[in-house]
Amino acid sequence: DAGITQSPRYKITETGRQVTLMCHQTWSHSYMFWYRQDLGHGLRLIYYSAAADITDKGEVPDGYVVSRSKTENFPLTLESATRSQTSVYFCASIRASGSTDTQYFGPGTRLTVL
Template sequence: DAGITQSPRYKITETGRQVTLMCHQTWSHSYMFWYRQDLGHGLRLIYYSAAADITDKGEVPDGYVVSRSKTENFPLTLESATRSQTSVYFCASSESGGLTADSYEQYFGPGTRLTVT
């Protein structure tokens, strides 16, 4: 199916465990993004990627690691989960990232609700 998907949709993990959230898009968009959404904070950018093997930090990158070996995949790893990382995580993709001369809409995945106990 075309679009952008995230897995898992729900995850409960314990403090200190490593967890990976997956994101896959079928449009061959160059740019991909990871956001976290918390009440009162809106959407905050964790990491983004302009192309395969090119990633950069966003506003709140601490405690997270990303990789992008293929254009269509952009996994987000919490190396040692903490309670403060309990949140809803959204992946998005776009033809541009606001870093070029044009601007394109972002398409969001359905989100992953992560609870760290």
């Protein structure tokens, strides 16, 4: 029962570099989400996806790009990393459009931008 995994777990990069954070789930859940966690802000939604090839912006999408060519993968790319993108990033998934379902979270990626 692998569930939902993220890689890498820790990443240090420099300003201006491109970084891709990976998210993989084994449940074939339709919906997937990317959040960032910052002190004082809780979790904020960056992007989400309702199915393969369907993505939409969340609350804080600027500076991020997502894709979803396969149901099980939902990579998040920082095109040109900035220090303000230093954060902990969480991927989550939910089975389908049923409103009573629960989101399941990955273990997170701690990203530091120098």
